[in-house]
Amino acid sequence: MKKSESPYKVHLFLCTKSRDGVRKSCGDGCAPELKNILKDEIKNRGWKPMVRISESSCLGVCEAGPNIMIYPQKIWLSGITMDDLPAILQTVKELIEA
Secondary structure, three states, X not given: OOOOOOOOOEXXXXXXXXOOOOOOOHHHOOHHHHHHHHHHHHHHOXXXXXXXXXXXXXXXXXXXXXXXXXXXXXXXXXXXXXXXXXXXXXXXXXXXXO
């Protein structure tokens, strides 16, 4: 095993897990589309060397989803919608500049 430090200042884990269609899941909301938009925005703003967007499976709180975890800052965003995109990007900007 090789152990190393992450090259990213900010790493967003966006849950896109879909469940059985009966129970709520992050994949039922905007998460899959939002992931693609966030990736494009990160690239367009020149943040790609500092920020990583990763698709995640279940984060364990489907009822509160869609969910994003931001590490290493330990920030949890729940109930996200497309309307939250500007606030998510502002949070990322503040974390990069911190």
